[in-house]
Amino acid sequence: MFGVLFVFSIGLTVRTHSFHKSKFVSSANMISGNIYAVKSEITDYFGLQKENEKLLNENIRLRKLVESYKELTPIPPLDSVAIPSSFVFYSARVINNNYSKTKNNITINKGAGDSIAIDMGVISSKGLVGIINSVSQNYATVQSILNTKSQINAKLKNSEHFGSLVWDTKDPNVVQLIDVPRLAPVVVGDTIVTGGKSTIFPKGILIGTIKDFSIEADANYYDLNIQLFNDMTNLKHVYMIKNNRAEEIITLEKQIEDAEQ
Amino acid sequence: MQNSDILITILRFITLVLLQVLILNHINFMGFVNPYVYVLFILIFPLNGNKSLLIFLSFLLGITIDIFSDSGGVHAAASVFIAFIRPYILKFAFGVSYEYNMVKLNKVPFTERMTYIVVLVLVHHFLLFSLEIFSLSHILLILKSTLFSGIFSTVVILCLLLLFSRKSS
Numbered sequence: 241m242f243g244v245l246f247v248f249s250i251g252l253t254v255r256t257h258s259f260h261k262s263k264f265v266s267s268a269n270m271i272s273g274n275i276y277a278v279k280s281e282i283t284d285y286f287g288l289q290k291e292n293e294k295l296l297n298e299n300i301r302l303r304k305l306v307e308s309y310k311e312l313t314p315i316p317p318l319d320s321v322a323i324p325s326s327f328v329f330y331s332a333r334v335i336n337n338n339y340s341k342t343k344n345n346i347t348i349n350k351g352a353g354d355s356i357a358i359d360m361g362v363i364s365s366k367g368l369v370g371i372i373n374s375v376s377q378n379y380a381t382v383q384s385i386l387n388t389k390s391q392i393n394a395k396l397k398n399s400e401h402f403g404s405l406v407w408d409t410k411d412p413n414v415v416q417l418i419d420v421p422r423l424a425p426v427v428v429g430d431t432i433v434t435g436g437k438s439t440i441f442p443k444g445i446l447i448g449t450i451k452d453f454s455i456e457a458d459a460n461y462y463d464l465n466i467q468l469f470n471d472m473t474n475l476k477h478v479y480m481i482k483n484n485r486a487e488e489i490i491t492l493e494k495q496i497e498d499a500e501q
Numbered sequence: 502m503q504n505s506d507i508l509i510t511i512l513r514f515i516t517l518v519l520l521q522v523l524i525l526n527h528i529n530f531m532g533f534v535n536p537y538v539y540v541l542f543i544l545i546f547p548l549n550g551n552k553s554l555l556i557f558l559s560f561l562l563g564i565t566i567d568i569f570s571d572s573g574g575v576h577a578a579a580s581v582f583i584a585f586i587r588p589y590i591l592k593f594a595f596g597v598s599y600e601y602n603m604v605k606l607n608k609v610p611f612t613e614r615m616t617y618i619v620v621l622v623l624v625h626h627f628l629l630f631s632l633e634i635f636s637l638s639h640i641l642l643i644l645k646s647t648l649f650s651g652i653f654s655t656v657v658i659l660c661l662l663l664l665f666s667r668k669s670s
Contacts, residue, residue: 252574
């Protein structure tokens, strides 16, 4: 009895260490989803004012953007047809958030019924949050960037040098950007954005600023500490990004890989 | 078990799960210290109760916590393990009197009760964090989390025991 149950739970644990195996045990199910939803309905009232302020600030930022686009010359860019159709945004509310473990997940109140699917990117009004890793009918869980399994492509804002965004579990508001080539012009305070090299996030979503960096004498890569724009301990509203072209890109890349083998 | 005992056990199960996932999982004292108080269920399960039943209930308890905190099977594994070793720890902590079924948790000397709680909590936490972090290079983090969370859990468990212990008649 003990043996069977113990091995079973260890098995479940090992399963969760790989991202793409679908999980049976996830808070995106009906019972826990509903309990978390009720809880967040109650506790959300305590943060309403701050949340309003955040949304207002975002509105202002977007308004400025719209204005600046209006002033642009009305010549449409060559690929203007492609831009609006590629990415679709959905919104959701965070109903459970972890940041103190080494593998943190966030639960949100939208699921497959709201056309949320695994592998969609998740951002907040301030920056990157994570990637959807399991969905049920009405809820979904997000693998937070504060998860040792998370690896997201990111780059310096003012050059095209990129690296992988990982987390060393120490501070919930500081993540690490590793494998940045030595040639890159790294300066403390510079902005880091998503690289757009994956099919999940569009290019240029804000992540954070460089807090400090180190490089070994004979190494070819920088390790950067990134101070996040997001306060990962205080998330309420998030946006999901769906890339309509993801499938096309993945099929194409797979064809090449298959052809090379 | 009497009917009322069964009812109390079920109520205790649900209360501890809700307490754990809705409140205690979000304390994050000093950034990472959370008490895992649901082990109380295993600690105060009737000492002469059915052992297989306890192991099964512990599994159920652990997997419920896992579902809520998206942690795979780590709580289930740790809970099942301490449910399994509980008889040995009982013998270790209370000595001979346990073998004669004489132990009542709220009547034993404080030191013996303390040993029992601390040993089980530490074993549970150590297993929990080892499985969750799952890497030898973070052994210090595992030990640190075990120690701090262990102290926190023990304190909360002792408080709960004091609050809800029935007056000895």
